[in-house]
Amino acid sequence: MTAPPVKLHKSWNSRLRALFIRSEAVRGYTLLSPTLIVMAFAMCAPFAILVTMSFWTQHAFEIDTAFTLRNYQAAIDGPIYKALLIRSLWISGTCAIVTVLVSYPMAYYVAFHVHRRKLVWIILMTLPFWTSYLLRVFSWKVILGYNGAINSGLKSLGLIEQPLEFLLYSPTAVVITLAHAWAAFAILPIYVSLEKIDRSLLEAAADLGDGPVVSFLRVTLPLSLPGVIAASLLIFIPTVGDYITPTLVGGPDGIMIANMIQVQFGRVNDWPMGAALAVCMMVVVALISLIYIWVTRKMTERIA
Amino acid sequence: MSGNDSFISIEALSKNFGSIKAVDRIDMTIGGGEFFSLLGPSGCGKTTLLRMLAGFETPTAGEIYIDNAPMSEVAPHHRPTNMVFQNYAIFPHLNVRRNIAYGLRALKLSRAEIDLRVEEMLEIVKLPGFSERLSNELSGGQRQRVALARALIRRPKVLLLDEPLGALDKKLREEMQLELRSLQQSLSITFIFVTHDQEEAMTLSDRVAVMSAGKVLQTDTPEQLYEAPRSREVGAFIGTMNFLRGRVAALEPEAVMVEAGAAGTFRVAGAGQGRAVGDPILIGIRPEKLSVSVERPAEGANAIQGRFSAMSYLGDRSHYFVEVDGLDQRISVASQNDLQHLVAAGQLDYGAKIWLTWAPAGAVILAD
Incomplete structure (x- = not known):
């Protein structure tokens, strides 16, 4: 028997296809490529520019591109920056905790006690997201304001004589507004993790002597x-950098670090300083998040 | 069987899901230390009954007494029962040790006592050295053992097992059956075992309740269920059974003469149970109670002539199928390869006439 004639010149097309079939990595990168391209142009490049700029100096309308750490020195030394950053972290941390605490029961209810039309419930919970962010913040202004819904309601009930002033233009207002605005980001991951729990595990816990609270x-x-954990990070990380909510409902005591960054890029026109502050904020948030993940992992290991 | 005979007493227990009667007025008593099985096809209500015993389902009507205490007001976590779940329900965030020790927390034992009991349990279920593993690092059989240990460590009065061997392969399942049986005997805890596998129920149990459509058809020892099923359903569910429908031809003190149309007239051991001559009657014969022969049997013996229609060789025995005029179903015969050599030698073809014979005690009278 003679062997069939072998094709010596494979076409480019077939060679590419062979590579595609053989290498999982090639297939993986191909699938990733749309995201990678977007990330490279829309995230990595601006970030690189931001970091580079943070080492420059602004002189009136000119930018001096000589390398310097002066901006960082100013960021660390300036008490106002530090105070604002700590306040931002404090507000966002509180906001993350409040949101998780409020969202958990809702997610729990839908996961365990709604048996039909769960999707409708989930959609209802994301309903606030169907309106613009600004609109939502303004509606809180209406609710929390000096003559707002809460104050006039309490007054007509005779519970208070003077309107409560701490409601609006305060860190409390920022926390309440942010917690409401970001609630869906907490409800969804918590709901998913609760939904995944095998119901027979809860029966097993009851069978092994645990009452409802203990189980x-x-x-x-x-x-x-x-x-x-996902929910709290999803809320903490973006809210640290929020500047719309503090501008609208924060008042002087509710101003956050991002407001300062915005001012640097805007009115003050010191872009390098703004960039340095932004980098500082990112580093601090990243560090806190990493520590948080590490601590919670250690803690769950301890419990388990 | 040890202890009292009605350690668990179930009275007129019903459970409805909407219009479906999952459990329909069941009465049952289970003895202390008994290995009791609930056997039936899926959807027969056996799991619902077990879940009512555990407290996961609330009965629509009726009452369960365990050790003379009514259970309807008792929450699952206060019942003297523990359960081995069908999917094992091993806590995924806890290792084997913590899974097994889980139920001891409510008993408020000292740390040393807990460690001692866990070690002891690991020995009993043959998992020493596995205490630090997580559930996803265990095989199906090992998970099953963890679930068993976790339920037994609380020393329950009653252990409920919901098809615990269903997910295991055949070899492992047989091994676990033996282990379960010897474990039950050494601990003398009442085991209530739900299964749809009749062989498993027969192998393991002191008594078996055969269930269908929410009702108990018959509760008996495996031997009685097999040898003396009371109804066609039970006979057909436990093993294989051939059925002959006929009329009472004559009543004798210890036997009934049954005339089954074209198939002939047979003597069946047993009392007529109130039947009169001429009444319809159904008899059942196990395949292995029949013997086959090519020659005509002696006069007076129970015998049917039929056509040899199919055969399956199973090694230790063969199944022969015989078509009989006047019967709508083929008769199945199990025997130790009686005809094998004839078929192999080409002396017996399909369609050839052969005879089936059986002893009067080989058939049973069934309620229709």
Whole structure:
């Protein structure tokens, strides 16, 4: 028998196809490429520019491109920056905790006690997102304001004589507004992690002598922790950099670091300083997030 | 069986899901230390009954007594029962040790006592050295053992097992059956075992309740269920059974003469149970109670002539299928390869006439 004639010149097309079939990495990168391209142009490049700029100096309308750490020196030394950053972290941290605490029962209810039309419930919970962010913040102004819904309601009930002033233009207002605005970001991951819990595990816990509260603490809560961690990070990280909410409802005591950054890029026109502040904020947020993840992981290991 | 005979007493227990009667007025008593199985096809209500015993389902009507205490007001976490779940329900965030020790927290034992009991349990279920593993690092059989240990460590009065061996392969399942049986005997805890596998129920149990459509058809020892099923359903569910429908031809003190149309007239051991001559009657014969022969049997013996229609060789025995005029179903015969050599030698073809014979005690009278 003679061997069939072998094709010596494979076409480019077939060679490419062979590579595609053989190498999982090639397939993976191809699938990733749209995201990678967007990330490279829309995230990495601006970030690189920001970092570079933070080492420059602004002189009136000119930018001196000589390398200097002066901006960082100013950021660390300036008490106003530090105070604003700490306040931002404090507000965002509180906001993350409040949002998770408020969202958990809602997610729990839908996951365990709604048996039909869960999707409708989930959609209803994301309903606030169907209106513009600004509109939502303004509606809180209406609710929390000096003559707002809460104050006039309490007054007509005779519970207070003077309107409560701490409601609007305060860190409390920022926390309340942010917590409401970001609630869906907490509800969804917590709901998903609760929904994943095998119901027979809860029956097993009851069977092994745990009442409802104990079995929640020993089974449901630890198994939903990934959702809780995701939710708190999803809220903490972006809210640290929020400047719209503090501008609208924060008042002088509710101003956050991002407002300062915005001012540097805007009115003050010191872009390098703004860039340095932004980098500082990012580094601090990243550090806190990493520590948080590490601590919670250690803690769950301890519980488990 | 040890202890009292009605350690668990179930009275007129019903459970409806909407219009579906999952469990329909069941009465049952289970003895202390008994290995009791609930056997039936899926959807027969056996799991619902077990879940009512555990407290996960609330009965629509009726009452369960365990050790003379009514259970309807008792929450699952206060019941003297523990359960081995069908999917094992091993806590994924806890290692084997913590899974097994899980139920001891409510008993408020000292740390040393807990460690001792866990070690002891690991020994019993043959998992020493596995205490630090997580559930996803265990095989199906190992998970099953963890689930068993976790339920037994609380020393329950009753252990409920919901098809615990269903997910295991055949070899492992047989091994676990033996282990379960010897474990139950050494601990003398009442085991209530739900299964749809009749062989498993027969192998393991002291008594078996055969269930269908929310009702108990018959509760008996495996031997009685097999040898003396009371109804066609039970006979057909446990093993294989051939059925002959006929009329009472004559009543004798210890036997009934049954005339089954074209198939002939047979003597069946047993009392007529109130039947009169001429009444319809259904008899059942196990395949292995029949013997086959090519020659005509002696006069007076129970015998049917039929056509040899199919055969399957199973190694230790063969199944022969015989078509009989006047019967709508082929008769199945299990025997130790009686005809094998004839078929192999080409002396017996399909369609050839052969005879089936059986002893009067080989058939049973069934309620229709």
